[in-house]
Amino acid sequence: MSIPILRILQDYASTEDPSSISPSVRLRHTATTLTIFDKYPKASYHFLILPRINNDAGWTKERLTDLRTLLLKWDKSSAKELLKNLEAEAEEVKSMIKDEMRKSHGLSESSDGWGVNVGFHAVPSML
Numbered sequence: 001m002s003i004p005i006l007r008i009l010q011d012y013a014s015t016e017d018p019s020s021i022s023p024s025v026r027l028r029h030t031a032t033t034l035t036i037f038d039k040y041p042k043a044s045y046h047f048l049i050l051p052r053i054n055n056d057a058g059w060t061k062e063r064l065t066d067l068r069t070l071l072l073k074w075d076k077s078s079a080k081e082l083l084k085n086l087e088a089e090a091e092e093v094k095s096m097i098k099d100e101m102r103k104s105h106g107l108s109e110s111s112d113g114w115g116v117n118v119g120f121h122a123v124p125s126m127l
Helices: 003-015 067-073 074-105
Strands: 024-030 035-039 047-051
Touching: 003 035, 003 047, 024 047, 035 074, 047 074, 067 074
Parallel strands: none
Antiparallel strands: 024 035, 035 047
């Protein structure tokens, strides 16, 4: 990922009031996460869930550089807490996607071929 794009994502994650981020960028946010529309989507529904940078809570951009840094530089309970927050947000977004798929495409939970995948970007990518 290029440095300017990484910087933009860090700026979004550092925003004190995520509701100030354009609705064309921000899907939703919680106290610990920010979900944005992927600028280069690889699927019909493709979002990025970012941990919100909060220096007071020790969630600094240096600690949140990537998954490896999170797991190596944080104590295990803090890393687990952050991952649980990201997982909970992913489940909320997944539910929103399924609801949208039902409304827009008439698909039900049992429809074949329309699963919703959730995962980490192992390597930051904008390709």
